[in-house]
Amino acid sequence: MRSRITSYVLLFTVILTGLWVLPVSAQAPTPSDDDVNRIARQLYCPVCENTPLDVCPTEACRQWRELIRTMLSQGKSEAEIKQYFVDHYGARVLDEPPNRLVSYLVPAVIILLGVLLLVRGFQMWMKPSKAEANPAAKEPEQSSDPYIAKLEEELKKQK
């Protein structure tokens, strides 16, 4: 009889403990400030100029950081949160341009083109023309004066 009572008490305790623990185990841990700031520093305040979200002191930024915390606690991934911000506030909130191909390729091509132009221009500027580089190969100018022309002709013969 006594062991039966003990068993019931034990069973009751286990059920009570289970009821107490279940809601707690279902709840996700609250994201820390570090978790929030890890994403916030990749985003910029949409209303302030050039201020990352993690250091922005305004009320609006505080709200957005809280939104990140809420979304993290809902199990949203970093990419999903960033996409939410882009959808709601525009691509300007991102610290990096969204379309990597266009955003990086076009400036890269322009810079490359500029460097090529500069190099080419510099080479052209530095390199003298063929005639200037080899004065010996330069064709003598035909003088219009018949006396000088004759003199040059005689000099050629003597060479």
Place this chain on the structure above:
Amino acid sequence: MTETTTSAPRRGVPLWAQVVIWVFLVGLLAIVALGLRRAQQGTVQPGQKLNNFTLPLYSGYQVDGKSQISLEDLRGKVVVVNFWASWCKPCEQEAADMQQAWKDYEPTGKVVFLGADYVDTEPEARVYLKKFGITYANGPDLATRVSQYFRIKGVPETYFIDQNGVLKYVQIGPFTSPDEIHAQIDPLLNDQ
């Protein structure tokens, strides 16, 4: 003494390169000029016929059960577009007046108020709407498309559009009484 003259070596950037460089520089200047012009342009000006725009609406703040509303849907009505945000303190000054004005015109069916929630979070926006008892249509300005179209400079700003879609008046900053709002809407209703 004989004078010797030496001609300087021929140097220069080829013509095609010069053309490319100048085209690039002129293009760059054009982009900068356009940016500056846009920055100095200010908001859309009264007298301008507005293009269509669409505003998604928060649930509970919809018009005729529609989850979004377009300006074209509201032809024949005076439209008041109010840009606001829950983090905006001056917006709070006029929130109750806007709601009061809406209540005054709602029974006529001739005026529509649209609240465009500028870069805000929905939970905070809902707290704000509830706090001031706002009942007129409201929704987020997603990706700031609508505010960019109006070229707003801040919040609050309010735009009054007549029955033909022509912008009639722009209020920069908060209203201080419902009468100020009436003063802009009544002439538009009387014109018809």
